[in-house]
Amino acid sequence: MSKGKKIGLIISIVAVLGGLGYLAYGNFGQNLVYFFTPSEVMAFAPDYYGKKVRVGGMVVKHSLKVEPGSREMTFELTDGAATIPVSFMGIPPDLFKEGQGAVVEGYWDQGRRFHSNMIMAKHSEDYMPIKLKQAGVEMPKKDFLRTLRPQ
Amino acid sequence: MTFDLVEVGHVAVILAFMLSLVGIVAPLLGLKSRNGAWIVLGRQAVTLIFLLLAIAMGTLIYSYLARDFSVKYIAATSNSKLPLFYTVAALWGGHEGSLLLWVFILSAFCTTAVWLHWRTQPATIPYLILVESALMFGFLALIIFLSNPFERMIPAAPDGKDLNPLLQDPAMVMHPPMLYMGYVGFSIPFAFAMASLFSGRLGEEWLKVTQRWTIFAWLALTTGILMGGYWAYYELGWGGYWGWDPVENASFMPWLVGTAFLHSAMVQEKRKMFKVWNLFLIIMTFSLSLIGTFLVRSGVLTSVHSFATDPGRGVYILLFLATVMSVAFGTLIARSPKLRSPIQLDSIVSRESVFLFNNLFFLVAMFTVFLGTLYPLIIETLRNDKVTVGPPYYNAVFMPIALGLVFLMGIGPSIAWRKASLENLRKNFLIPLFVGLGFLAVAAIAGIRSPLALGGLAVVGFVASTITFDFGRLTAFWAARQRVNLAAGFLTAFAKNQRRWAGLVTHFGVLILIIGIISSTIYQTEKVVSMQVGDQLQLGPYTLLFKEIRSVTGSNWTAQEGVVEVTRGDRFVTELRPQKRIYDVSMTPTTEAAIHTINMGQLFVTMPEVTPAGATIRALINPLVLWVWGGGAIMGIGVLLNLFRPKRDGT
Numbered sequence: 058m059s060k061g062k063k064i065g066l067i068i069s070i071v072a073v074l075g076g077l078g079y080l081a082y083g084n085f086g087q088n089l090v091y092f093f094t095p096s097e098v099m100a101f102a103p104d105y106y107g108k109k110v111r112v113g114g115m116v117v118k119h120s121l122k123v124e125p126g127s128r129e130m131t132f133e134l135t136d137g138a139a140t141i142p143v144s145f146m147g148i149p150p151d152l153f154k155e156g157q158g159a160v161v162e163g164y165w166d167q168g169r170r171f172h173s174n175m176i177m178a179k180h181s182e183d184y185m186p187i188k189l190k191q192a193g194v195e196m197p198k199k200d201f202l203r204t205l206r207p208q
Numbered sequence: 209m210t211f212d213l214v215e216v217g218h219v220a221v222i223l224a225f226m227l228s229l230v231g232i233v234a235p236l237l238g239l240k241s242r243n244g245a246w247i248v249l250g251r252q253a254v255t256l257i258f259l260l261l262a263i264a265m266g267t268l269i270y271s272y273l274a275r276d277f278s279v280k281y282i283a284a285t286s287n288s289k290l291p292l293f294y295t296v297a298a299l300w301g302g303h304e305g306s307l308l309l310w311v312f313i314l315s316a317f318c319t320t321a322v323w324l325h326w327r328t329q330p331a332t333i334p335y336l337i338l339v340e341s342a343l344m345f346g347f348l349a350l351i352i353f354l355s356n357p358f359e360r361m362i363p364a365a366p367d368g369k370d371l372n373p374l375l376q377d378p379a380m381v382m383h384p385p386m387l388y389m390g391y392v393g394f395s396i397p398f399a400f401a402m403a404s405l406f407s408g409r410l411g412e413e414w415l416k417v418t419q420r421w422t423i424f425a426w427l428a429l430t431t432g433i434l435m436g437g438y439w440a441y442y443e444l445g446w447g448g449y450w451g452w453d454p455v456e457n458a459s460f461m462p463w464l465v466g467t468a469f470l471h472s473a474m475v476q477e478k479r480k481m482f483k484v485w486n487l488f489l490i491i492m493t494f495s496l497s498l499i500g501t502f503l504v505r506s507g508v509l510t511s512v513h514s515f516a517t518d519p520g521r522g523v524y525i526l527l528f529l530a531t532v533m534s535v536a537f538g539t540l541i542a543r544s545p546k547l548r549s550p551i552q553l554d555s556i557v558s559r560e561s562v563f564l565f566n567n568l569f570f571l572v573a574m575f576t577v578f579l580g581t582l583y584p585l586i587i588e589t590l591r592n593d594k595v596t597v598g599p600p601y602y603n604a605v606f607m608p609i610a611l612g613l614v615f616l617m618g619i620g621p622s623i624a625w626r627k628a629s630l631e632n633l634r635k636n637f638l639i640p641l642f643v644g645l646g647f648l649a650v651a652a653i654a655g656i657r658s659p660l661a662l663g664g665l666a667v668v669g670f671v672a673s674t675i676t677f678d679f680g681r682l683t684a685f686w687a688a689r690q691r692v693n694l695a696a697g698f699l700t701a702f703a704k705n706q707r708r709w710a711g712l713v714t715h716f717g718v719l720i721l722i723i724g725i726i727s728s729t730i731y732q733t734e735k736v737v738s739m740q741v742g743d744q745l746q747l748g749p750y751t752l753l754f755k756e757i758r759s760v761t762g763s764n765w766t767a768q769e770g771v772v773e774v775t776r777g778d779r780f781v782t783e784l785r786p787q788k789r790i791y792d793v794s795m796t797p798t799t800e801a802a803i804h805t806i807n808m809g810q811l812f813v814t815m816p817e818v819t820p821a822g823a824t825i826r827a828l829i830n831p832l833v834l835w836v837w838g839g840g841a842i843m844g845i846g847v848l849l850n851l852f853r854p855k856r857d858g859t
Contacts, residue, residue, distance in 0.1 A: 062553075062555065062556060065556055066553065066556050066561070069556065070564075070565075070568065073565065073568055073569075073572075074568065074572065077569075077572045077576075077605075077608075077609060078572075080604070080605050080608060081572075081575075081576045081579065081605045084600070084601045084604040084605050085579070085580075085583075085597070085601055087600075087601070088597055088598040088600045088601035088604075089595050089596075089597060089598075090595065090596045090597075090598055091593065091594065091595050092593075092594030092595060092596070111594075111596065123819075125821075127738065128736060128737075128738060128824065147736070148736060148816045148817065148824060148826060149816075149817070151796070151797040151798060151799055151816075152796070152797070
């Protein structure tokens with residue numbers, strides 16, 4: 058292979074890698090969703106307003122209200138120290154219940170309310186409802202985000 | 209206390225563990241003393257390990273059926289009410305049993321390979337026994353000391369906790385064994401590659417001998433992944449089949465590199481190029497198979513902190529991975545000066561170079577998945593921050609890569625080796641290029657606007673016509689030459705080079721799969737409404753009437769069942785019965801979808817919520833979704849044609 062061709066090959070490999078790398082890099086940052094507790098949400102700096110985040114906590118008992126005839130509901134999410142109001146539009150997963158742990162995805166608006174259209178429930182090989190319950194209160198940040206999936 | 213069969217299994221595993229040491233030491237002594245008796249001893253060791261592990265599996269299955277809840281693992285994954293079928297499958301419903309299944313399959317493949325290649329590959333056998341025994345040693349140590357499915361508890365649990373209801377499903381019963389057969393299947397070419405590196409016989413031999421093993425492993429892994437997707441589709445009730453979940457990604461990464469290896473191996477076979485690269489790819493494929501196994505079953509995906517609750521297991525797994533990878537890559541680096549290929553790339557417009565770019569695309573695809581899957585773990589370890597990488601990232605990056613790969617799939621099989629002349633290019637690709645552009649034009653006129661769908665259809669048109677063109681030309685050639693009709697000519701053309709045609713059949717399956725994916729994701733129609741009995745819902749051309757809601761009972765669950773009548777105009781189409789189930793033992797609710805197939809597409813209805821006034825109904829139309837599974841089936845047929853081709857059919 059001549060020198061010129063070799064350079065041509067190297068340039069095309071670099072071009073392909075560069076293009077794909079840029080594609081990956083450009084999309085990576087935008088699609089990172091950070092996870093917070095209600096306490097952290099209450100302490101949000103203004104640049105977090107309107108940004109897509111996930112919040113994990115326990116659904117406060119007797120706080121769940123469903124708008125009759127619609128798919129809208131409101132409830133409160135707590136980590137024991139702080140409580141935030143959540144408006145949700147969509148289908149809650151099978152395991153969503155008052156007094157249970159839940160992770161909501163959405164944004165915190167200036168009106169001091171969390172808007173969400175996705176709630177996640179545990180999806181894992183090990184089925185442990187009681188632990189999940191504790192996890193919702195004690196370790197919302199620690200233990201059960203990554204096995205969650207939209208249902 | 210009575211005699212318990214499960215203890216026999218426990219002893220069998222411990223004996224197998226000790227024999228794996230024999231499997232490591234005997235071939236080493238044999239190589240040193242050049243005494244064949246040591247190698248025979250090694251063969252006896254691996255054969256015995258296989259028999260012992262079969263006994264272990266058998267006793268554990270027996271204890272499941274006997275409902276022996278004094279075994280911790282059985283109590284954690286089954287229940288006296290669990291149907292028989294799932295009671296057996298519960299064996300691989302958790303971490304400990306999965307590991308046992310993994311090492312059992314490994315011992316079965318190892319024994320098969322040793323006996324199969326005993327006569328023809330005498331120089332490789334000692335290394336094969338050595339590498340496989342070392343792997344079995346690693347896994348059996350993990351099973352015995354840190355993840356023991358035979359562990360007992362006294363007193364026994366009165367009843368088991370039950371298998372996760374989502375796993376009580378036929379596809380999920382077959383999914384893990386299939387995946388593991390794929391993962392473990394790659395260990396044979398891996399062991400042959402290591403044999404070639406250790407012994408310094410660095411030719412093409414190892415690739416040729418293990419070609420069928422590689423294809424078999426790839427088939428099993430592909431089937432396993434598709435089964436997982438199918439399960440997610442109808443069992444999880446969200447109407448999709450791939451969510452870029454870390455668990456899915458874990459099996460996808462070895463698939464991507466394994467597919468790259470499958471292709472680049474051909475270049476070495478034909479042109480003796482890419483030597484180091486192929487060794488790198490097979491080591492990478494098998495390492496990712498190990499990572500995949502551990503990622504899914506160790507709990508690290510839940511949180512790196514779950515390692516902290518069981519630090520021994522986590523540290524052991526990391527050490528094991530590090531050992532396997534550093535030995536393998538270390539030997540490769542040490543040997544690489546001897547692996548210089550005497551042949552260089554002639555031209556950038558050649559089949560070699562298409563294969564090179566194919567590999568590049570597959571590896572970049574793997575790294576994007578790797579980054580998205582492991583970045584959250586790294587961030588959590590370093591900064592204690594929780595973060596997820598959403599599906600939009602994967603979709604945005606992956607789709608262009610996939611289309612690029614499909615495009616290369618059209619060029620690769622037809623372009624000339626070494627250097628393609630302009631004549632070669634014109635003859636093979638001019639017409640397909642116009643067909644592709646034609647597809648694009650028709651799609652655009654038909655009103656398709658999504659760039660992904662347009663690009664996808666153009667590329668699919670291009671590739672489909674290169675395949676048809678290829679088949680057509682050779683069929684005509686053989687028909688004319690042998691003076692027979694076209695059907696006979698087609699069969700002759702096929703028989704003359706079954707390997708090539710088999711590959712093209714698989715490629716054709718990929719095209720069908722791609723169309724299925726594009727159609728069912730981009731053109732999905734979804735409606736979610738709260739309905740009362742008697743309400744109607746219009747979904748596309750279909751009218752859904754919510755007729756009633758009633759209670760039904762299964763063997764270990766009770767459910768609220770909605771009855772939905774589907775009509776199109778005045779014509780009755782079907783009656784769908786989505787369910788909201790509660791499983792008796794664990795009291796877990798699940799959402800069971802009701803599915804009706806129309807024109808290769810599916811009407812998919814679930815009832816995610818039951819309210820006092822009625823229910824929430826979620827209805828989807830997934831156009832051409834059956835093409836996803838159909839494409840997968842065609843790919844499988846292609847691979848089988850490749851596996852069971854007559855020997856010595858030329859290339």
